[in-house]
Amino acid sequence: MPTTQISLIREHTKVIRPPRALWVPFEFGRPLGAPNDAIFQTKVLLAALKLLEASSGPVLEDFPEDAPVSGDINTVWACPVNLSIEKANLSNTEQLREAFKMEMIQLRSWYDLAVKKRGRTTVGVSGLNLDVIGDFVSAFLGGGMPENPRKDLPLGLVLKLAVDDLKAYYFEAITAQPGHASPGSNRLAEWFWGETVGAEVLRAVKQSCTKSNDPMLQTVAMRLLIPMAQANHSN
């Protein structure tokens, strides 16, 4: 079967030697380069498809352009809960839970607008209702162990999926606020991990679940809730 592919790690593709590959210098998670840029995406796609016309191989071609840079370095988003005011109280589990709940409620209008505007949402992999995701995640705070709401999946995996939903909710909501049309991933990560109560909750859940007797929960807590790049982030 003839194949062509996009490659994100040139070093790996060089060793594996697939028949046809287009190496792109884009970040992980964006193999076509940039969201909401159909012209650029098509350019990448055409470069990959044209390799199917090669008559001998293996072919490893380099895409010559970097992804368009978003001009949003200084974008300031309105954060529902002011961390500088709240931080003193966030060491208390109950107050952290309350601040988190308030933040989620206040982001809801932006999230609903985002769904309306895009006609889609990526929230939903956990299968939990959006109204209960926050409560489910924060139930792990302070050594808590909520009942598994899904009988078909282990609790550790449900926590991981619920956290994915939670992050998607925050990012979809904040990108509906006025500002650049396609905010860069770095700025969005800085915002979430540096400015939200949601990130404080995830750090506290990580700390709590790392001490769990459930090996899967421990693994999820240590490796799958917070990206490596944010592991040492503190406000």
Place this chain on the structure above:
Amino acid sequence: MARLDRIPEPMRSLIAGLECPNFKNQPWMEGPPLSRRRVAIVSTAGLHRRDDRPFTFMAGDYRIIPGDIKTNDLVMSHTSTNFDRTGFQQDWNVVFPLDRLRELTDRGFIGSLADFHYSFMGATDPKLMEPTTRDLVRLLKKDRVDAILLVPV
């Protein structure tokens, strides 16, 4: 950022140290001109229909994505947290370029699109994917696919 030397530690060493499959042979297949090809996307982004099963840890299986899927029906349950998802949240084409392929089909650049596309979850041992991939090729042939676009995440 997917230039290895620009990826911050400890991620860079982790990626650099990943074992890559070593294939003894190098198959080479050709086909008709692009304007007559039937194209399928095979992704490793952990994509699936909203009401399908999420991927589990070290899963070697795949999920079926119908060619007429609507944007709100496609979600991602990849187990890694170490890649950007905000692009996909804003525009599925940055990971799953179905709209772009539809446009290229309308323009006659490619012949047609498969009835079904597929997604694996890339954070797994490639050896676990081999049996299911062999099964998948059989299905792609039945769908008359003669060009596969492999898209990582």
